[in-house]
Amino acid sequence: xxxTKLYAWLWVPTLYFAQGIPYFIVNxxxxxxxxxxxxxxxxxxxxxxLLYLPWVIKPIWGPxxxxxxTKRWWILVTQILMSALMIxxxxxxxxxxxxxxxxQQTPIKMLYAVLVIFIVMAFASATHxxxxxxxxxLGLDQGTQAAMIGWRSVFYRLxxxxxxxALVAIPGIVYSYTENHxxxxxxxxxxxxxxxxxxxxxxxxxxxCFVLPRPADDRPGADTDALAILxxxxxxxATYFTKPYxxxxxxxxxxxxxxxxxxxxxxxxxxxxARETGGLGLSMQTYSVVYGIIGVVxxxxxxxxxxxxxxxVGLKRSIWWMAASxxxxxxxxxxxxxxxxxxxxxxxxxxxxxxFGYGFGFTAYMMYMMYISDGxxxxxxxxxxxxxxxxxxxxxxxxxGFLQEALGYQGFFWMVIACCLATVAVTFFVRRHVDEAYxxx
Numbered sequence: 001x002x003x004t005k006l007y008a009w010l011w012v013p014t015l016y017f018a019q020g021i022p023y024f025i026v027n028x029x030x031x032x033x034x035x036x037x038x039x040x041x042x043x044x045x046x047x048x049x050l051l052y053l054p055w056v057i058k059p060i061w062g063p064x065x066x067x068x069x070t071k072r073w074w075i076l077v078t079q080i081l082m083s084a085l086m087i088x089x090x091x092x093x094x095x096x097x098x099x100x101x102x103x104q105q106t107p108i109k110m111l112y113a114v115l116v117i118f119i120v121m122a123f124a125s126a127t128h129x130x131x132x133x134x135x136x137x138l139g140l141d142q143g144t145q146a147a148m149i150g151w152r153s154v155f156y157r158l159x160x161x162x163x164x165x166a167l168v169a170i171p172g173i174v175y176s177y178t179e180n181h182x183x184x185x186x187x188x189x190x191x192x193x194x195x196x197x198x199x200x201x202x203x204x205x206x207x208x209c210f211v212l213p214r215p216a217d218d219r220p221g222a223d224t225d226a227l228a229i230l231x232x233x234x235x236x237x238a239t240y241f242t243k244p245y246x247x248x249x250x251x252x253x254x255x256x257x258x259x260x261x262x263x264x265x266x267x268x269x270x271x272x273x274a275r276e277t278g279g280l281g282l283s284m285q286t287y288s289v290v291y292g293i294i295g296v297v298x299x300x301x302x303x304x305x306x307x308x309x310x311x312x313v314g315l316k317r318s319i320w321w322m323a324a325s326x327x328x329x330x331x332x333x334x335x336x337x338x339x340x341x342x343x344x345x346x347x348x349x350x351x352x353x354x355x356f357g358y359g360f361g362f363t364a365y366m367m368y369m370m371y372i373s374d375g376x377x378x379x380x381x382x383x384x385x386x387x388x389x390x391x392x393x394x395x396x397x398x399x400x401g402f403l404q405e406a407l408g409y410q411g412f413f414w415m416v417i418a419c420c421l422a423t424v425a426v427t428f429f430v431r432r433h434v435d436e437a438y439x440x441x
Contacts, residue, residue: 008140011211012148013155015075018204019132020159022082022125025197026051026118029167031268033190034111036171036284037094038101043108045265045401051118052394054126059383063233065130070218071138074131078124079205085121086198092117093194095187104277138215157300164292167193172284236380243381245433249372253388254395255426256323256365259330259419260358261396266404266412267291270337271347278409280336280347290348298352302359309360310367314440316431319364323427326361327420329354334417337410365389367439368430 030051034044065074092113096106108115136152137145171189178185240246271287273279282290302325310318332350341347369389373382404412 007213008144008148011208011213012136012140012152014204014207015132015136015212016152016156017159017162018079018201018208019125019128020156021163021197021201021204022086022121022128024160024163025086025167026122026125028268029163029193030118031265032168032272032284032287033093033114033171033193035269035272036101036186037111037190038096038104038106038186039108039111040104040106040405041266041269041401042405043401044269045404046398047108047115049265049394049397049400051115051122052390052397054119054122055129055390056387056394058126058130059380059387061127062130062380062383065127065134067220069220071131071135072212072214072218075128075135075212076205076209078128078131079201079208081124082121082128083198083202083205085117085124086194086201089114089117090191090194090198093187093191095185098184098186101186135212135215135218138218139213157296161293161296163197164296165288166292167197168292169285169288170196172288175284236377237384239375239377240381240384243372243375246372248429248433249368250388252368252426252430253365253385254392255422257326257362257392258396258422259327259416260362261393262400262403262419263330263333263354263413263416264393265397265400266409267333269401269404270333270409271351273409275340278337280340282347286344290344290351294348295351295355298356299359302356302361303363304359306360306363310363310439311441314436315364315367315371315438316434316436318439319368319427319431319434322361322364323423324361325357326364327417327423329357330413330416330420333413334410337413368434371434371438 027048030048031044034048035041065071094110094114096110100106140148170193171186174189174192175184175186178188243249268287268291269279271280271282271291272284273281275281306318306322306325309321332354336347336350369382369385373379373385375381400412403415407415
């Protein structure tokens with residue numbers, strides 16, 4: 001029996017809200033957690049950037065989700081696994097000496113257990129992404145898919161707001177309480193945050209066990225000829241890497257976001273870092289509002305307006321404005337690092353401008369990936385593009401912390417501005433090969 005739009009409301013919002021939680025924990029909350037537990041920026045950025053790897057390589061095992069068991073089975077199994085991992089994280093967070101934390105000298109080896117858990121969670125989350133997106137198409141008729149597509153995106157973004165606001169504010173509140181009642185305890189504060197995340201995710205998992213439909217088309221492909229699958233898999237890669245201008249496209253996907261890839265990894269340490277070390281010294285509660293709510297809202301607003309702009313003038317005519325939007329707002333962090341304002345309006349405005357610019361400029365990146373993927377094997381080719389997208393964030397992020405330690409925050413943010421030249425250069429070459437009418441209604 002086909003699902004109605006009313007029944008879809010029982011599971012689509014919770015599925016995509018749950019889909020975002022482990023992704024943002026692994027790739028964003030880990031940065032705040034490691035920073036506040038005293039890990040030096042160099043090691044923090046290196047190891048948290050490596051957590052992007054499963055999203056880089058997920059196209060490799062994606063076909064297995066089609067061949068083995070059902071999409072529903074994969075969703076529930078990965079959610080159960082991630083629920084257990086979140087619980088395990090609570091008891092694995094180490095308790096360094098408070099003086100070591102304050103000095104930002106916590107050795108990364110103290111967090112190896114947490115890193116291993118996050119690595120497994122990252123692979124499970126990437127697999128869940130594949131299964132959930134496939135299940136969405138199987139569990140809904142085309143009309144309901146179209147009606148719910150915007151809402152699924154909204155609830156995924158709400159998980160971003162939840163993680164970057166609530167899951168950062170909670171440890172701030174707990175830390176302040178422990179500081180006023182017998183001794184500050186940062187590890188306990190993060191254990192409280194992970195407890196909240198685990199409870200919410202466990203409830204979502206339990207809910208999905210009962211409400212996820214059982215579409216008739218959600219069947220494993222066990223009877224499919226393995227050799228034919230292997231040939232098809234090879235053809236997918238072959239056709240992708242023989243597309244016109246594909247190597248230029250790959251360079252674009254790796255370089256276009258280079259300034260933001262460096263910047264993003266150091267924003268959290270800069271905003272939360274002590275003022276004597278060059279940071280702005282925001283409390284976790286303030287950070288959760290400035291970056292977790294205001295920043296995310298302006299990021300989403302930039303993305304919405306960017307999509308509207310492209311639909312009116314097309315990708316080719318808009319891409320220069322998008323590139324400018326991706327690069328110039330990075331100057332706001334040069335301003336923050338030079339003037340070190342304490343006024344929250346000034347800090348919030350700077351963050352809002354930078355995040356709006358990134359959201360607006362990123363729209364061209366997403367549209368270009370769809371442009372490159374168009375044709376046979378569109379879905380698989382787009383998945384390969386998302387792998388390069390994750391790689392574009394992983395590689396710069398690995399070195400961002402060491403560069404910041406060598407240059408200081410002010411020098412680091414000027415280096416980010418210098419990287420904007422790479423964005424401009426690659427945009428110049430790519431724009432010449434984009435169809436004039438692509439993206440325009």
